[in-house]
Amino acid sequence: MSDHETGNRPSRRAFLGGAAAAGALTAGGARAQTPDPLITEIQPWAQGFGDGVDAVRYGLPIEYEGDVIRRNVEWLTADTISSINFTPIHALEGTITPQGCAFERHHSGAIDLRKEDYRLMINGLVDRPLVFNYADLERFPRENHVYFCECAANTGMEWAGAQLNGAQFTHGMIHNMEYTGVPLRILLEEAGLDTAGDLADKWVFVEGADASSNGRSIPMEKALDDVLVAFKANGEALRKEHGYPVRLVVPGWEGNMWVKWIRRIEVMDGPVESREETSKYTDTLEDGTSRKWTWAMDAKSVVTSPSPQAPVTHGTGPLVISGLAWSGRGAITRVDVSKDGGMSWETARLARPGERMALSRFYLDTHWDGSEMLLQSRAMDDTGYVQPTKAQLRAVRGLNSIYHNNCIQTWLLRANGEAENVEVS
Amino acid sequence: MSKFPKCAGLLAALAFTAGPVMAETFGLGRPALPEEIAAWDGDIRPDGTGLPKGSGDALIGEEIFAEQCAACHGDFAEGIGNWPKLAGGADTLDHDDPLKTVGSYWPYLTTAYDYIKRSMPYGNAGTLSDDEVYATLAYILYSNDLIPDDFILSDETLLDVEMPNAEGFIIDDRAETEYAQWSDAPCMEKCKSAVNITMRAMVLDVTPQEETSPEAEPEEAPLMVTAAFDPALAAEGEKVFRKCKACHQIGADAKNKSGPILTGVVGSPAGVVEGFSYSKPLIKVAESGLIWSEKELAAFLEKPRAYLKGTKMSFAGLRKEADQRAIIEYLKSYGN
Numbered sequence: 001m002s003d004h005e006t007g008n009r010p011s012r013r014a015f016l017g018g019a020a021a022a023g024a025l026t027a028g029g030a031r032a033q034t035p036d037p038l039i040t041e042i043q044p045w046a047q048g049f050g051d052g053v054d055a056v057r058y059g060l061p062i063e064y065e066g067d068v069i070r071r072n073v074e075w076l077t078a079d080t081i082s083s084i085n086f087t088p089i090h091a092l093e094g095t096i097t098p099q100g101c102a103f104e105r106h107h108s109g110a111i112d113l114r115k116e117d118y119r120l121m122i123n124g125l126v127d128r129p130l131v132f133n134y135a136d137l138e139r140f141p142r143e144n145h146v147y148f149c150e151c152a153a154n155t156g157m158e159w160a161g162a163q164l165n166g167a168q169f170t171h172g173m174i175h176n177m178e179y180t181g182v183p184l185r186i187l188l189e190e191a192g193l194d195t196a197g198d199l200a201d202k203w204v205f206v207e208g209a210d211a212s213s214n215g216r217s218i219p220m221e222k223a224l225d226d227v228l229v230a231f232k233a234n235g236e237a238l239r240k241e242h243g244y245p246v247r248l249v250v251p252g253w254e255g256n257m258w259v260k261w262i263r264r265i266e267v268m269d270g271p272v273e274s275r276e277e278t279s280k281y282t283d284t285l286e287d288g289t290s291r292k293w294t295w296a297m298d299a300k301s302v303v304t305s306p307s308p309q310a311p312v313t314h315g316t317g318p319l320v321i322s323g324l325a326w327s328g329r330g331a332i333t334r335v336d337v338s339k340d341g342g343m344s345w346e347t348a349r350l351a352r353p354g355e356r357m358a359l360s361r362f363y364l365d366t367h368w369d370g371s372e373m374l375l376q377s378r379a380m381d382d383t384g385y386v387q388p389t390k391a392q393l394r395a396v397r398g399l400n401s402i403y404h405n406n407c408i409q410t411w412l413l414r415a416n417g418e419a420e421n422v423e424v425s
Numbered sequence: 426m427s428k429f430p431k432c433a434g435l436l437a438a439l440a441f442t443a444g445p446v447m448a449e450t451f452g453l454g455r456p457a458l459p460e461e462i463a464a465w466d467g468d469i470r471p472d473g474t475g476l477p478k479g480s481g482d483a484l485i486g487e488e489i490f491a492e493q494c495a496a497c498h499g500d501f502a503e504g505i506g507n508w509p510k511l512a513g514g515a516d517t518l519d520h521d522d523p524l525k526t527v528g529s530y531w532p533y534l535t536t537a538y539d540y541i542k543r544s545m546p547y548g549n550a551g552t553l554s555d556d557e558v559y560a561t562l563a564y565i566l567y568s569n570d571l572i573p574d575d576f577i578l579s580d581e582t583l584l585d586v587e588m589p590n591a592e593g594f595i596i597d598d599r600a601e602t603e604y605a606q607w608s609d610a611p612c613m614e615k616c617k618s619a620v621n622i623t624m625r626a627m628v629l630d631v632t633p634q635e636e637t638s639p640e641a642e643p644e645e646a647p648l649m650v651t652a653a654f655d656p657a658l659a660a661e662g663e664k665v666f667r668k669c670k671a672c673h674q675i676g677a678d679a680k681n682k683s684g685p686i687l688t689g690v691v692g693s694p695a696g697v698v699e700g701f702s703y704s705k706p707l708i709k710v711a712e713s714g715l716i717w718s719e720k721e722l723a724a725f726l727e728k729p730r731a732y733l734k735g736t737k738m739s740f741a742g743l744r745k746e747a748d749q750r751a752i753i754e755y756l757k758s759y760g761n
Contacts, residue, residue: 073633078497078507079682081670082547108550122454123462130454131461139453161624165632190450205468211550213543215468264465272468275540279531282594288519290530294597308626336611341620345613374620384608396602400523412622421626425619 061100067091070101071168076157081109082212084151086172089302089324090309094351095176095359096146099234102175104241105151105255107212113261115245118209120187120229124266125202127192134245137231140182140190145228145251146358148326150174150297152254152281152403158390159399162410162421166309170409170421171302174326176359179249181230184223188267196267199224205272206248209263216257217271218250222295226251226357229262252328252357253295254403256281286398297328299387300406301335301362301379312368312417319368321348325360327381332360334380339366341374341410341424342389348377373413374424390423469539473584476538480579481560483567489557490564492741493546496672496683502526502568505683512568515589528569532591534583537562548671559583655754662755665748668740675759684738690717691757706735722756723749 061068070085077083084105087097104110115134123129154173157163164170188204196202204223207215218227228249231238238244243260250257256276271277277292284290303323306312312319321339325332332354336345351361362377379387390407412422469475491500497508504510514524523529527537542558544550553561563578571586572578578586626632666675672684679686685698696703696711703711710733715721725732726749728742743749 071633075507075631079671108544108547121457121461121465123457123466129457129462131457132454136453140451161629162626163629163631165626169632186451190453192450207468207543211544211548213550215539215543266466266468268470270470270472272539273471273533273536274468275536275544278533278536278594279525279527284518284523284525286519288523288593290518290594291597291599292594294599298599298603308632336613341617343617343620344615345611374622378611380611383604385604386607386609386611388603388607392607399521412625422622423624425617425621425623 068101070103071172073157073164073169082107084153084173086168087175088168088309089172089174090167090304090307092304093322093361095324095361096234097175097177099177099236099239099242102177102239102242103151103173105173106210106241107214108210110241111210111261112240113209113245118245119263120246121264122187122191122267123264124205124268125193125196126188126267127195128190130191132187134231137182137229137246140186142180142182143228144178144180145226145249146176146178146355147249147251148174148176148297148328148357148359149249149255149258150300150326150328152256152294152297155300155405155407155409156402158407158409158421159394159401159405162423165421167302167304167307167409168309171300171304171324173255174324174359176326177233178235179228179230180232180235181228181246181249184227184229184248184265185225187229187265188223191267193267196220201269203268203271205264205266205268205274206257206259206262207264208243208259209261213263214256214259214276215272215274216259216276217268217274218257220267222250222253250295252297254281254297257295281403283397283401283403285396285401291401294404297326298404298406299325299327299329299332299379299381299385301325301332301377301387302409303337303375303377303411306375306413306417306419307411308419308421311419312413315417316368316370319366321364321366321375323348323362323377325354325362325377325379326358327354327379327383327385328357329385330382331356331358332379333382335360335362336378336380337362337364338376338378339373342376342408345378354382370415372415374422375411375413375419376408378408467539467543469535469542471533471535473535473580476535476580476583477555478580479555479559480577480582481556481558481563482577483560483563483572483574486560486562486564486567489553489561493549493553494561496738496740497547502565508683511565515569518590518593526569527565528571528589530590530593532588532594534562534566534586534588537565538583548667654757656758658751658754659758660755661747662751662753665743665752666755668743669752672738672740675756687756688759691719691722691753691760693717704733704735704737706733707737719753722753726752 068088068091070087072080072083072085085103087103088101118134120132151173155170158170193199199220202220203217204220205215205217207213229246230249231246233242238247246262248259248262282290282292283294301323303321305322321337325335335348337348338345346364348362348364351363354360387406387408393407410422410424411419413419497505498511499505502512510524511527514526514529517523517529531537538558541561559578563572563576566572566586567574672682673687674680674682675687679688681698681701685701694711695715695717696707726743729736729738729740743752
């Protein structure tokens, strides 16, 4: 345990502890010198009772996994009410993010809003301005889709160079869930769009019920395409921190548009140009001009293990290099992995065929000879886009964009199994 | 709309195939009443649509700003700590670490009105009147040297103010500038002649450290409950304390923010929180032996800047005695 509990940045001391534990672990594969008491002696769990049913009526992770938690980077923001924390992607497997450790981002804190007190208004250029309560929403035809939600600022701290030492911190502003909800198109049709006339130049403005009432403008084409008004994730109610009881899901587009506690949708003939879409979530280029409406998240990937928070503790031999890949413009079709900092590449195995706007898990089952590696991954999506290097991104965008950093990440894996966030030429 | 060349075709197809279906509805929901729409529909557009009637100038705005905004944004909109700066940054957008403020970056002044009206003051959102928003905004513009101090900002003059970076935005051009050059078949072998490490996160050392392990944590300090402690009143005080939360933390894990930790403040000497940089006037009264008795705290909270001229606490004050008593009771529930 000790090596994991050191959490963010395994210290030298912790690593040595881990190496000792690793010795014990690898002994399983080698010939045992002395009988293992865990096998030869009756253990308490094999003798007495465990917990009865109902010991925990809504389950929590077992205490031994207590290090698998969201973490905050204190110096990033002035306080935690308007802040972000990070998904422990280095410690998770598969692609579905458990809600309990999926990153949070609030502008005025996560609010308590009961289903009974929930109202959703649709107004503006509609035939019938309407108010729905929560129960109304559950009576519309609903759909299930797995989508990733990525903050536009994910990896933003790495623009100027390797900064944070852990996949959780460099790439953890992301989660991936199975959402259940009503297509926004159905709700808009319920209110009637004849009044709006030609829909090609129309927009919807969406805002939340919290004190920030975070608002974003979304072009009608997207609103009628795949946007969901969602009330469940991963089979259960949304968590408070993710917008309970109802949030917007805007597949493939930056997380800021996925308005939580959504209370109002207005059909309009132009964008509001709200604070979030002008002063924030606009990307400043080297010449001082800024891109706006950079909604889609480009193809991206990261090796989650080994990584700084997930060092190799088992020594040489079989090694699974694993990671996540995603694209906001389609499905992941291929991920390549480099062990030598991008000199040469091997195509990894996708755990499942890529799904549109959802995380893909990739594996490279390999043999580690104990020498240093510079680990990278490179994603491709079904539009043919290839994830760029840091140098390629910087050549176009400079260093001040803050958002949409989808560069290839490098981990230095040292001979002792520790990993570090580095940049390479 | 030129931004969405594919859009018209897609929508035409939708309209064609879904035409009859769109006429059918589920009959769910109820009509939104005009009063309800008025209560929630407050967004303001770049062309001025939605701007309410009203006006204000920087002189009135300065007072409002000092009371409602300065605790986070500084007396001159210059920002405090990690809280946003609202003034300055002119001509920095093409430099390293550009300073993006209302003056240097925001393209539309309507956005600032919309945002202040809906989201500010932080922790007390939506409480400013329309005139107060105009005045506050006038002060922010004045702090950015964009208007003179006698300029009356109103629904009629707001669009006259020129925003320096109004022309500084382009619509997402990744399709032209990036996608083609990053869509070649990727290199698999001998892609570089050499690889060198050019930067290491360990050198920078800004990654959050591990939290203290549970065993090492000291036992939680027992609450200092005095004989007169009134839990119901303290619960009231917890609600009032929301006004303080933007600047003050309380409890076992509290940290100094733009205001000091308030754990154990009732009955403690003034100016003793470690690591907090107090104002000179506060240091002076602390040296002369001020104790934060309930009486002194109430007097301070009523009107901080009248009680202690030059205090950093730019909070307007708790005028109601009931609020003062409630919050002190709440503070007492976090004894030392």
